[in-house]
Amino acid sequence: MELSVMPCPYIPLCYPPLSLRYLPSTTFSSPILTHLYISVETLDDCFYLLDGRLRKLTALCVNVHYMDRFSEAVHNMDELLNLKCFSLKSFCLFHQYDKIVLLLRRMSNLEKLTLNISVEGRNKVIGCAFVQHHILDYMPQLRSFTFYICTYVDPIALPHKLSSEDIQLTLTNIGLQHVSSTVSYVHRSTDFVYGVRAACSIFSLPFEFDYLRDIGNNFPNIVFNYVTCLVIQDIIPFEHEFFMRIARSFPLLKHLCIRNRESQKLDSLMAFSSDNCQLHSIIEYPHLTILDIKFSHIDYVEQFLNETKTFIPYLTELEFSFIDYLEAVTKDFTREETRRNCAKVKKITSMDPLIHSEDFCLYFPLLYK
Incomplete structure:
Protein backbone atom coordinates (compact mmCIF):
# COMPACT_ATOMS: atom_id res chain seq x y z
CA MET A 1 0.00 0.00 0.00
CA GLU A 2 1.27 3.48 -0.91
CA LEU A 3 0.28 6.94 0.43
CA SER A 4 1.48 10.32 -0.87
CA VAL A 5 0.85 13.71 0.77
CA MET A 6 3.72 15.82 -0.57
CA PRO A 7 3.28 19.58 -1.14
CA CYS A 8 5.93 21.96 -2.42
CA PRO A 9 8.64 21.81 0.31
CA TYR A 10 10.19 25.29 -0.13
CA ILE A 11 6.83 27.14 -0.02
CA PRO A 12 5.65 26.23 3.51
CA LEU A 13 2.26 27.95 3.31
CA CYS A 14 1.06 26.10 0.24
CA TYR A 15 -0.16 23.13 2.27
CA PRO A 16 -0.14 22.48 6.04
CA PRO A 17 2.38 19.80 7.11
CA LEU A 18 1.37 16.88 9.30
CA SER A 19 1.96 17.20 13.04
CA LEU A 20 1.83 14.10 15.27
CA ARG A 21 3.28 15.54 18.46
CA TYR A 22 0.05 15.72 20.46
CA LEU A 23 -1.75 12.79 18.87
CA PRO A 24 -1.92 9.21 20.17
CA SER A 25 0.07 6.60 18.27
CA THR A 26 -3.14 4.98 17.03
CA THR A 27 -4.19 8.16 15.17
CA PHE A 28 -1.77 7.72 12.30
CA SER A 29 -0.91 4.03 11.98
CA SER A 30 -1.24 1.18 9.53
CA PRO A 31 -0.36 -2.54 9.53
CA ILE A 32 -0.14 -2.66 5.71
CA LEU A 33 1.34 0.65 4.54
CA THR A 34 4.69 0.06 2.77
CA HIS A 35 5.44 3.36 0.94
CA LEU A 36 4.83 6.82 2.43
CA TYR A 37 5.56 10.24 0.86
CA ILE A 38 4.70 13.00 3.29
CA SER A 39 5.46 16.50 4.60
CA VAL A 40 5.68 16.92 8.38
CA GLU A 41 6.03 19.91 10.67
CA THR A 42 9.01 18.94 12.84
CA LEU A 43 11.83 16.43 13.15
CA ASP A 44 9.87 14.95 16.06
CA ASP A 45 7.15 13.96 13.59
CA CYS A 46 9.70 12.04 11.52
CA PHE A 47 10.72 10.08 14.63
CA TYR A 48 7.04 9.42 15.44
CA LEU A 49 6.50 7.95 11.97
CA LEU A 50 9.34 5.52 12.68
CA ASP A 51 8.34 4.53 16.22
CA GLY A 52 6.73 1.24 15.16
CA ARG A 53 3.26 2.43 14.19
CA LEU A 54 4.05 1.68 10.51
CA ARG A 55 5.55 -1.78 10.91
CA LYS A 56 5.55 -2.76 7.23
CA LEU A 57 7.07 0.48 5.98
CA THR A 58 9.85 -0.11 3.45
CA ALA A 59 10.07 3.36 1.83
CA LEU A 60 9.69 6.75 3.53
CA CYS A 61 10.15 10.09 1.76
CA VAL A 62 9.66 12.99 4.18
CA ASN A 63 9.95 16.77 3.96
CA VAL A 64 10.49 18.42 7.36
CA HIS A 65 9.50 22.07 7.67
CA TYR A 66 11.08 22.99 11.04
CA MET A 67 14.05 20.79 11.87
CA ASP A 68 15.03 22.60 15.08
CA ARG A 69 11.64 22.16 16.73
CA PHE A 70 12.56 19.02 18.64
CA SER A 71 10.99 18.13 21.97
CA GLU A 72 12.48 16.15 24.85
CA ALA A 73 10.12 13.25 24.14
CA VAL A 74 11.68 9.78 24.36
CA HIS A 75 11.33 8.05 20.99
CA ASN A 76 11.53 4.40 20.11
CA MET A 77 15.06 3.90 18.79
CA ASP A 78 14.79 0.28 17.63
CA GLU A 79 16.48 -0.82 14.42
CA LEU A 80 14.48 -0.12 11.27
CA LEU A 81 15.33 -3.37 9.52
CA ASN A 82 12.42 -3.25 7.04
CA LEU A 83 13.30 0.18 5.68
CA LYS A 84 14.96 -0.03 2.26
CA CYS A 85 14.46 3.52 0.97
CA PHE A 86 14.64 6.78 2.95
CA SER A 87 14.54 10.39 1.80
CA LEU A 88 14.85 13.39 4.12
CA LYS A 89 14.61 16.96 2.86
CA SER A 90 14.45 20.21 4.80
CA PHE A 91 14.91 23.66 3.32
CA CYS A 92 15.32 25.50 6.63
CA LEU A 93 18.69 25.78 8.38
CA PHE A 94 18.94 23.72 11.57
CA HIS A 95 21.26 22.62 14.40
CA GLN A 96 20.03 19.05 14.97
CA TYR A 97 22.53 17.25 12.73
CA ASP A 98 23.59 14.77 15.42
CA LYS A 99 19.99 13.56 15.76
CA ILE A 100 19.91 12.94 12.00
CA VAL A 101 23.04 10.80 12.33
CA LEU A 102 21.46 8.72 15.12
CA LEU A 103 18.29 8.27 13.06
CA LEU A 104 20.18 7.10 9.98
CA ARG A 105 22.28 4.61 11.94
CA ARG A 106 19.06 2.70 12.72
CA MET A 107 18.66 1.91 9.00
CA SER A 108 21.29 -0.79 8.53
CA ASN A 109 19.41 -2.48 5.65
CA LEU A 110 18.90 0.72 3.67
CA GLU A 111 19.50 0.42 -0.08
CA LYS A 112 18.62 3.94 -1.24
CA LEU A 113 19.25 7.18 0.70
CA THR A 114 18.41 10.78 -0.24
CA LEU A 115 19.43 13.76 1.92
CA ASN A 116 18.91 17.47 1.33
CA ILE A 117 19.82 19.39 4.48
CA SER A 118 21.44 22.69 5.53
CA VAL A 119 23.21 22.72 8.88
CA GLU A 120 24.36 25.60 11.08
CA GLY A 121 25.76 25.93 14.58
CA ARG A 122 28.83 23.75 13.97
CA ASN A 123 32.50 24.74 13.99
CA LYS A 124 33.47 22.13 11.37
CA VAL A 125 32.43 21.59 7.77
CA ILE A 126 30.52 18.39 7.04
CA GLY A 127 32.58 16.87 4.25
CA CYS A 128 32.22 13.60 2.40
CA ALA A 129 34.74 11.85 4.64
CA PHE A 130 32.60 12.72 7.66
CA VAL A 131 29.45 11.45 5.93
CA GLN A 132 31.21 8.23 4.93
CA HIS A 133 32.54 7.40 8.39
CA HIS A 134 29.57 8.55 10.48
CA ILE A 135 26.68 7.43 8.28
CA LEU A 136 27.49 5.33 5.22
CA ASP A 137 29.73 2.87 7.06
CA TYR A 138 26.60 1.84 9.01
CA MET A 139 24.70 0.97 5.80
CA PRO A 140 26.42 -2.03 4.16
CA GLN A 141 23.48 -2.63 1.79
CA LEU A 142 23.41 0.92 0.41
CA ARG A 143 23.36 1.07 -3.40
CA SER A 144 22.25 4.65 -4.10
CA PHE A 145 23.11 7.88 -2.26
CA THR A 146 21.74 11.19 -3.57
CA PHE A 147 22.58 14.18 -1.41
CA TYR A 148 23.04 17.89 -0.89
CA ILE A 149 24.56 18.89 2.45
CA CYS A 150 25.42 22.51 3.22
CA THR A 151 27.25 23.58 6.38
CA TYR A 152 27.18 27.22 7.48
CA VAL A 153 30.38 27.99 9.36
CA ASP A 154 31.73 31.14 10.98
CA PRO A 155 34.99 32.12 9.23
CA ILE A 156 36.63 32.49 12.67
CA ALA A 157 36.29 28.71 13.08
CA LEU A 158 38.25 28.07 9.87
CA PRO A 159 42.06 27.96 9.79
CA HIS A 160 42.04 29.92 6.52
CA LYS A 161 39.61 31.15 3.91
CA LEU A 162 38.00 27.94 2.72
CA SER A 163 37.55 27.22 -0.98
CA SER A 164 35.80 24.53 -3.00
CA GLU A 165 39.21 22.94 -3.60
CA ASP A 166 39.66 22.45 0.15
CA ILE A 167 36.40 20.52 0.41
CA GLN A 168 37.24 18.60 -2.75
CA LEU A 169 40.22 17.09 -0.93
CA THR A 170 37.79 15.21 1.34
CA LEU A 171 36.04 13.57 -1.61
CA THR A 172 38.80 11.13 -2.54
CA ASN A 173 39.25 7.50 -1.53
CA ILE A 174 35.76 7.02 -0.08
CA GLY A 175 34.03 5.48 -3.07
CA LEU A 176 31.97 8.55 -4.04
CA GLN A 177 33.07 9.33 -7.58
CA HIS A 178 30.34 11.65 -8.87
CA VAL A 179 30.47 14.44 -6.29
CA SER A 180 31.07 18.18 -6.39
CA SER A 181 31.36 21.03 -3.91
CA THR A 182 31.13 24.78 -3.64
CA VAL A 183 31.90 27.48 -1.07
CA SER A 184 30.13 30.85 -0.88
CA TYR A 185 30.60 33.63 1.62
CA VAL A 186 27.25 35.07 2.59
CA HIS A 187 25.84 37.71 4.90
CA ARG A 188 24.07 36.67 8.06
CA SER A 189 21.93 38.40 10.64
CA THR A 190 21.37 36.77 14.04
CA ASP A 191 19.77 38.72 16.90
CA PHE A 192 20.55 41.98 15.07
CA VAL A 193 24.25 41.05 14.83
CA TYR A 194 25.49 41.22 11.25
CA GLY A 195 28.41 39.31 9.86
CA VAL A 196 29.67 36.90 7.23
CA ARG A 197 29.77 33.12 7.19
CA ALA A 198 30.84 30.44 4.77
CA ALA A 199 28.22 28.23 3.10
CA CYS A 200 30.09 25.00 2.32
CA SER A 201 28.16 22.53 0.16
CA ILE A 202 28.80 19.01 -1.02
CA PHE A 203 26.43 17.26 -3.42
CA SER A 204 26.10 14.22 -5.63
CA LEU A 205 26.01 14.41 -9.40
CA PRO A 206 23.88 14.72 -11.36
CA PHE A 207 22.16 17.22 -9.06
CA GLU A 208 18.62 15.82 -8.77
CA PHE A 209 16.89 18.37 -6.53
CA ASP A 210 14.65 21.19 -7.75
CA TYR A 211 15.77 23.73 -5.12
CA LEU A 212 19.24 25.17 -4.45
CA ARG A 213 20.19 28.00 -2.13
CA ASP A 214 23.13 30.27 -1.32
CA ILE A 215 25.44 29.68 -4.23
CA GLY A 216 27.69 32.56 -5.26
CA ASN A 217 30.18 33.68 -7.87
CA ASN A 218 32.33 30.58 -7.53
CA PHE A 219 29.73 27.91 -8.24
CA PRO A 220 31.07 25.04 -10.39
CA ASN A 221 30.55 24.76 -14.14
CA ILE A 222 27.76 22.20 -13.95
CA VAL A 223 24.36 22.08 -15.63
CA PHE A 224 21.64 21.76 -12.96
CA ASN A 225 18.91 20.31 -15.13
CA TYR A 226 16.34 19.83 -12.36
CA VAL A 227 16.64 23.10 -10.41
CA THR A 228 13.61 25.37 -10.80
CA CYS A 229 14.03 27.49 -7.64
CA LEU A 230 17.38 29.14 -6.92
CA VAL A 231 18.70 31.50 -4.21
CA ILE A 232 21.98 33.25 -5.03
CA GLN A 233 23.99 35.19 -2.47
CA ASP A 234 27.49 36.58 -2.13
CA ILE A 235 29.45 39.32 -0.40
CA ILE A 236 30.99 40.43 -3.71
Whole structure:
Protein backbone atom coordinates (compact mmCIF):
# COMPACT_ATOMS: atom_id res chain seq x y z
CA MET A 1 0.00 0.00 0.00
CA GLU A 2 1.27 3.48 -0.91
CA LEU A 3 0.28 6.94 0.43
CA SER A 4 1.48 10.32 -0.87
CA VAL A 5 0.85 13.71 0.77
CA MET A 6 3.72 15.82 -0.57
CA PRO A 7 3.28 19.58 -1.14
CA CYS A 8 5.93 21.96 -2.42
CA PRO A 9 8.64 21.81 0.31
CA TYR A 10 10.19 25.29 -0.13
CA ILE A 11 6.83 27.14 -0.02
CA PRO A 12 5.65 26.23 3.51
CA LEU A 13 2.26 27.95 3.31
CA CYS A 14 1.06 26.10 0.24
CA TYR A 15 -0.16 23.13 2.27
CA PRO A 16 -0.14 22.48 6.04
CA PRO A 17 2.38 19.80 7.11
CA LEU A 18 1.37 16.88 9.30
CA SER A 19 1.96 17.20 13.04
CA LEU A 20 1.83 14.10 15.27
CA ARG A 21 3.28 15.54 18.46
CA TYR A 22 0.05 15.72 20.46
CA LEU A 23 -1.75 12.79 18.87
CA PRO A 24 -1.92 9.21 20.17
CA SER A 25 0.07 6.60 18.27
CA THR A 26 -3.14 4.98 17.03
CA THR A 27 -4.19 8.16 15.17
CA PHE A 28 -1.77 7.72 12.30
CA SER A 29 -0.91 4.03 11.98
CA SER A 30 -1.24 1.18 9.53
CA PRO A 31 -0.36 -2.54 9.53
CA ILE A 32 -0.14 -2.66 5.71
CA LEU A 33 1.34 0.65 4.54
CA THR A 34 4.69 0.06 2.77
CA HIS A 35 5.44 3.36 0.94
CA LEU A 36 4.83 6.82 2.43
CA TYR A 37 5.56 10.24 0.86
CA ILE A 38 4.70 13.00 3.29
CA SER A 39 5.46 16.50 4.60
CA VAL A 40 5.68 16.92 8.38
CA GLU A 41 6.03 19.91 10.67
CA THR A 42 9.01 18.94 12.84
CA LEU A 43 11.83 16.43 13.15
CA ASP A 44 9.87 14.95 16.06
CA ASP A 45 7.15 13.96 13.59
CA CYS A 46 9.70 12.04 11.52
CA PHE A 47 10.72 10.08 14.63
CA TYR A 48 7.04 9.42 15.44
CA LEU A 49 6.50 7.95 11.97
CA LEU A 50 9.34 5.52 12.68
CA ASP A 51 8.34 4.53 16.22
CA GLY A 52 6.73 1.24 15.16
CA ARG A 53 3.26 2.43 14.19
CA LEU A 54 4.05 1.68 10.51
CA ARG A 55 5.55 -1.78 10.91
CA LYS A 56 5.55 -2.76 7.23
CA LEU A 57 7.07 0.48 5.98
CA THR A 58 9.85 -0.11 3.45
CA ALA A 59 10.07 3.36 1.83
CA LEU A 60 9.69 6.75 3.53
CA CYS A 61 10.15 10.09 1.76
CA VAL A 62 9.66 12.99 4.18
CA ASN A 63 9.95 16.77 3.96
CA VAL A 64 10.49 18.42 7.36
CA HIS A 65 9.50 22.07 7.67
CA TYR A 66 11.08 22.99 11.04
CA MET A 67 14.05 20.79 11.87
CA ASP A 68 15.03 22.60 15.08
CA ARG A 69 11.64 22.16 16.73
CA PHE A 70 12.56 19.02 18.64
CA SER A 71 10.99 18.13 21.97
CA GLU A 72 12.48 16.15 24.85
CA ALA A 73 10.12 13.25 24.14
CA VAL A 74 11.68 9.78 24.36
CA HIS A 75 11.33 8.05 20.99
CA ASN A 76 11.53 4.40 20.11
CA MET A 77 15.06 3.90 18.79
CA ASP A 78 14.79 0.28 17.63
CA GLU A 79 16.48 -0.82 14.42
CA LEU A 80 14.48 -0.12 11.27
CA LEU A 81 15.33 -3.37 9.52
CA ASN A 82 12.42 -3.25 7.04
CA LEU A 83 13.30 0.18 5.68
CA LYS A 84 14.96 -0.03 2.26
CA CYS A 85 14.46 3.52 0.97
CA PHE A 86 14.64 6.78 2.95
CA SER A 87 14.54 10.39 1.80
CA LEU A 88 14.85 13.39 4.12
CA LYS A 89 14.61 16.96 2.86
CA SER A 90 14.45 20.21 4.80
CA PHE A 91 14.91 23.66 3.32
CA CYS A 92 15.32 25.50 6.63
CA LEU A 93 18.69 25.78 8.38
CA PHE A 94 18.94 23.72 11.57
CA HIS A 95 21.26 22.62 14.40
CA GLN A 96 20.03 19.05 14.97
CA TYR A 97 22.53 17.25 12.73
CA ASP A 98 23.59 14.77 15.42
CA LYS A 99 19.99 13.56 15.76
CA ILE A 100 19.91 12.94 12.00
CA VAL A 101 23.04 10.80 12.33
CA LEU A 102 21.46 8.72 15.12
CA LEU A 103 18.29 8.27 13.06
CA LEU A 104 20.18 7.10 9.98
CA ARG A 105 22.28 4.61 11.94
CA ARG A 106 19.06 2.70 12.72
CA MET A 107 18.66 1.91 9.00
CA SER A 108 21.29 -0.79 8.53
CA ASN A 109 19.41 -2.48 5.65
CA LEU A 110 18.90 0.72 3.67
CA GLU A 111 19.50 0.42 -0.08
CA LYS A 112 18.62 3.94 -1.24
CA LEU A 113 19.25 7.18 0.70
CA THR A 114 18.41 10.78 -0.24
CA LEU A 115 19.43 13.76 1.92
CA ASN A 116 18.91 17.47 1.33
CA ILE A 117 19.82 19.39 4.48
CA SER A 118 21.44 22.69 5.53
CA VAL A 119 23.21 22.72 8.88
CA GLU A 120 24.36 25.60 11.08
CA GLY A 121 25.76 25.93 14.58
CA ARG A 122 28.83 23.75 13.97
CA ASN A 123 32.50 24.74 13.99
CA LYS A 124 33.47 22.13 11.37
CA VAL A 125 32.43 21.59 7.77
CA ILE A 126 30.52 18.39 7.04
CA GLY A 127 32.58 16.87 4.25
CA CYS A 128 32.22 13.60 2.40
CA ALA A 129 34.74 11.85 4.64
CA PHE A 130 32.60 12.72 7.66
CA VAL A 131 29.45 11.45 5.93
CA GLN A 132 31.21 8.23 4.93
CA HIS A 133 32.54 7.40 8.39
CA HIS A 134 29.57 8.55 10.48
CA ILE A 135 26.68 7.43 8.28
CA LEU A 136 27.49 5.33 5.22
CA ASP A 137 29.73 2.87 7.06
CA TYR A 138 26.60 1.84 9.01
CA MET A 139 24.70 0.97 5.80
CA PRO A 140 26.42 -2.03 4.16
CA GLN A 141 23.48 -2.63 1.79
CA LEU A 142 23.41 0.92 0.41
CA ARG A 143 23.36 1.07 -3.40
CA SER A 144 22.25 4.65 -4.10
CA PHE A 145 23.11 7.88 -2.26
CA THR A 146 21.74 11.19 -3.57
CA PHE A 147 22.58 14.18 -1.41
CA TYR A 148 23.04 17.89 -0.89
CA ILE A 149 24.56 18.89 2.45
CA CYS A 150 25.42 22.51 3.22
CA THR A 151 27.25 23.58 6.38
CA TYR A 152 27.18 27.22 7.48
CA VAL A 153 30.38 27.99 9.36
CA ASP A 154 31.73 31.14 10.98
CA PRO A 155 34.99 32.12 9.23
CA ILE A 156 36.63 32.49 12.67
CA ALA A 157 36.29 28.71 13.08
CA LEU A 158 38.25 28.07 9.87
CA PRO A 159 42.06 27.96 9.79
CA HIS A 160 42.04 29.92 6.52
CA LYS A 161 39.61 31.15 3.91
CA LEU A 162 38.00 27.94 2.72
CA SER A 163 37.55 27.22 -0.98
CA SER A 164 35.80 24.53 -3.00
CA GLU A 165 39.21 22.94 -3.60
CA ASP A 166 39.66 22.45 0.15
CA ILE A 167 36.40 20.52 0.41
CA GLN A 168 37.24 18.60 -2.75
CA LEU A 169 40.22 17.09 -0.93
CA THR A 170 37.79 15.21 1.34
CA LEU A 171 36.04 13.57 -1.61
CA THR A 172 38.80 11.13 -2.54
CA ASN A 173 39.25 7.50 -1.53
CA ILE A 174 35.76 7.02 -0.08
CA GLY A 175 34.03 5.48 -3.07
CA LEU A 176 31.97 8.55 -4.04
CA GLN A 177 33.07 9.33 -7.58
CA HIS A 178 30.34 11.65 -8.87
CA VAL A 179 30.47 14.44 -6.29
CA SER A 180 31.07 18.18 -6.39
CA SER A 181 31.36 21.03 -3.91
CA THR A 182 31.13 24.78 -3.64
CA VAL A 183 31.90 27.48 -1.07
CA SER A 184 30.13 30.85 -0.88
CA TYR A 185 30.60 33.63 1.62
CA VAL A 186 27.25 35.07 2.59
CA HIS A 187 25.84 37.71 4.90
CA ARG A 188 24.07 36.67 8.06
CA SER A 189 21.93 38.40 10.64
CA THR A 190 21.37 36.77 14.04
CA ASP A 191 19.77 38.72 16.90
CA PHE A 192 20.55 41.98 15.07
CA VAL A 193 24.25 41.05 14.83
CA TYR A 194 25.49 41.22 11.25
CA GLY A 195 28.41 39.31 9.86
CA VAL A 196 29.67 36.90 7.23
CA ARG A 197 29.77 33.12 7.19
CA ALA A 198 30.84 30.44 4.77
CA ALA A 199 28.22 28.23 3.10
CA CYS A 200 30.09 25.00 2.32
CA SER A 201 28.16 22.53 0.16
CA ILE A 202 28.80 19.01 -1.02
CA PHE A 203 26.43 17.26 -3.42
CA SER A 204 26.10 14.22 -5.63
CA LEU A 205 26.01 14.41 -9.40
CA PRO A 206 23.88 14.72 -11.36
CA PHE A 207 22.16 17.22 -9.06
CA GLU A 208 18.62 15.82 -8.77
CA PHE A 209 16.89 18.37 -6.53
CA ASP A 210 14.65 21.19 -7.75
CA TYR A 211 15.77 23.73 -5.12
CA LEU A 212 19.24 25.17 -4.45
CA ARG A 213 20.19 28.00 -2.13
CA ASP A 214 23.13 30.27 -1.32
CA ILE A 215 25.44 29.68 -4.23
CA GLY A 216 27.69 32.56 -5.26
CA ASN A 217 30.18 33.68 -7.87
CA ASN A 218 32.33 30.58 -7.53
CA PHE A 219 29.73 27.91 -8.24
CA PRO A 220 31.07 25.04 -10.39
CA ASN A 221 30.55 24.76 -14.14
CA ILE A 222 27.76 22.20 -13.95
CA VAL A 223 24.36 22.08 -15.63
CA PHE A 224 21.64 21.76 -12.96
CA ASN A 225 18.91 20.31 -15.13
CA TYR A 226 16.34 19.83 -12.36
CA VAL A 227 16.64 23.10 -10.41
CA THR A 228 13.61 25.37 -10.80
CA CYS A 229 14.03 27.49 -7.64
CA LEU A 230 17.38 29.14 -6.92
CA VAL A 231 18.70 31.50 -4.21
CA ILE A 232 21.98 33.25 -5.03
CA GLN A 233 23.99 35.19 -2.47
CA ASP A 234 27.49 36.58 -2.13
CA ILE A 235 29.45 39.32 -0.40
CA ILE A 236 30.99 40.43 -3.71
CA PRO A 237 28.94 41.77 -6.64
CA PHE A 238 27.23 39.67 -9.29
CA GLU A 239 28.30 40.98 -12.68
CA HIS A 240 26.60 40.45 -16.06
CA GLU A 241 28.83 37.48 -16.91
CA PHE A 242 27.72 35.73 -13.73
CA PHE A 243 24.08 35.93 -14.77
CA MET A 244 25.02 34.54 -18.18
CA ARG A 245 26.48 31.52 -16.35
CA ILE A 246 23.30 31.20 -14.28
CA ALA A 247 21.17 31.11 -17.42
CA ARG A 248 23.35 28.39 -18.96
CA SER A 249 23.67 26.30 -15.81
CA PHE A 250 19.99 26.45 -14.77
CA PRO A 251 18.04 26.01 -18.04
CA LEU A 252 14.67 25.33 -16.34
CA LEU A 253 14.84 28.09 -13.73
CA LYS A 254 11.40 29.43 -12.72
CA HIS A 255 11.99 31.18 -9.39
CA LEU A 256 15.11 33.29 -8.77
CA CYS A 257 15.94 35.04 -5.49
CA ILE A 258 18.92 37.43 -5.47
CA ARG A 259 20.53 38.51 -2.20
CA ASN A 260 23.38 40.91 -2.80
CA ARG A 261 23.74 44.42 -1.40
CA GLU A 262 26.89 45.20 -3.36
CA SER A 263 26.88 47.44 -6.45
CA GLN A 264 27.90 45.92 -9.76
CA LYS A 265 31.44 47.22 -10.25
CA LEU A 266 31.55 46.76 -14.00
CA ASP A 267 28.01 47.82 -14.85
CA SER A 268 27.17 50.49 -12.31
CA LEU A 269 29.08 53.21 -14.19
CA MET A 270 26.77 52.70 -17.15
CA ALA A 271 23.56 52.09 -15.23
CA PHE A 272 20.61 54.22 -16.32
CA SER A 273 22.74 55.71 -19.11
CA SER A 274 21.88 55.71 -22.81
CA ASP A 275 19.92 52.57 -23.58
CA ASN A 276 21.17 52.63 -27.15
CA CYS A 277 24.66 51.70 -25.97
CA GLN A 278 24.71 47.88 -26.06
CA LEU A 279 27.59 46.73 -23.85
CA HIS A 280 26.58 43.10 -23.31
CA SER A 281 24.91 40.22 -25.02
CA ILE A 282 21.32 39.85 -23.86
CA ILE A 283 20.63 37.08 -21.35
CA GLU A 284 17.33 35.21 -21.70
CA TYR A 285 15.53 33.32 -18.95
CA PRO A 286 12.79 31.57 -20.95
CA HIS A 287 11.07 29.89 -17.97
CA LEU A 288 11.53 32.46 -15.20
CA THR A 289 8.21 33.57 -13.71
CA ILE A 290 9.15 34.76 -10.19
CA LEU A 291 11.92 37.28 -9.47
CA ASP A 292 12.74 38.19 -5.86
CA ILE A 293 15.16 41.11 -5.50
CA LYS A 294 14.02 42.35 -2.07
CA PHE A 295 17.47 42.12 -0.50
CA SER A 296 19.49 43.40 -3.42
CA HIS A 297 21.21 46.54 -4.64
CA ILE A 298 19.32 48.66 -7.18
CA ASP A 299 21.79 47.51 -9.84
CA TYR A 300 20.08 44.11 -9.94
CA VAL A 301 16.70 45.70 -10.56
CA GLU A 302 18.33 47.36 -13.58
CA GLN A 303 20.07 44.13 -14.57
CA PHE A 304 16.82 42.17 -14.82
CA LEU A 305 14.26 44.73 -15.95
CA ASN A 306 16.34 46.33 -18.70
CA GLU A 307 15.72 44.23 -21.82
CA THR A 308 19.04 45.31 -23.32
CA LYS A 309 20.67 43.25 -20.56
CA THR A 310 18.10 40.56 -19.70
CA PHE A 311 14.95 39.29 -21.38
CA ILE A 312 12.31 37.57 -19.19
CA PRO A 313 9.35 36.87 -21.48
CA TYR A 314 7.14 35.20 -18.85
CA LEU A 315 7.81 37.16 -15.66
CA THR A 316 4.56 37.20 -13.64
CA GLU A 317 5.68 37.91 -10.05
CA LEU A 318 8.08 40.64 -8.94
CA GLU A 319 9.30 41.18 -5.37
CA PHE A 320 11.42 44.18 -4.34
CA SER A 321 12.07 46.34 -1.30
CA PHE A 322 11.65 50.00 -2.21
CA ILE A 323 9.37 51.65 -4.74
CA ASP A 324 12.14 54.24 -5.22
CA TYR A 325 14.27 51.54 -6.86
CA LEU A 326 11.54 50.65 -9.31
CA GLU A 327 10.79 54.31 -10.08
CA ALA A 328 14.48 55.05 -10.72
CA VAL A 329 15.06 52.07 -13.00
CA THR A 330 11.86 52.60 -15.01
CA LYS A 331 12.21 56.41 -14.98
CA ASP A 332 8.85 56.80 -13.26
CA PHE A 333 7.31 54.06 -15.43
CA THR A 334 8.06 55.74 -18.76
CA ARG A 335 11.24 53.97 -19.87
CA GLU A 336 10.75 51.76 -22.93
CA GLU A 337 13.75 49.50 -22.29
CA THR A 338 12.23 48.19 -19.05
CA ARG A 339 8.60 48.06 -20.18
CA ARG A 340 8.58 44.68 -21.92
CA ASN A 341 9.93 42.70 -18.94
CA CYS A 342 7.16 44.22 -16.78
CA ALA A 343 4.29 43.78 -19.21
CA LYS A 344 3.15 40.34 -17.98
CA VAL A 345 3.61 40.90 -14.25
CA LYS A 346 0.43 39.96 -12.36
CA LYS A 347 1.69 40.28 -8.79
CA ILE A 348 3.99 42.79 -7.10
CA THR A 349 5.27 42.49 -3.54
CA SER A 350 6.97 45.54 -2.05
CA MET A 351 8.00 46.75 1.39
CA ASP A 352 6.72 50.19 0.35
CA PRO A 353 3.10 50.99 -0.55
CA LEU A 354 2.49 51.16 -4.29
CA ILE A 355 1.26 54.38 -5.89
CA HIS A 356 -1.12 53.49 -8.69
CA SER A 357 -0.44 56.36 -11.03
CA GLU A 358 -1.62 56.30 -14.63
CA ASP A 359 1.89 55.51 -15.90
CA PHE A 360 2.24 52.73 -13.31
CA CYS A 361 -1.05 51.15 -14.41
CA LEU A 362 0.00 51.26 -18.06
CA TYR A 363 3.34 49.72 -17.18
CA PHE A 364 1.75 46.77 -15.33
CA PRO A 365 -1.56 46.26 -17.18
CA LEU A 366 -2.11 42.69 -15.95
CA LEU A 367 -2.17 43.78 -12.31
CA TYR A 368 -5.70 44.98 -12.88
CA LYS A 369 -7.20 42.00 -14.71
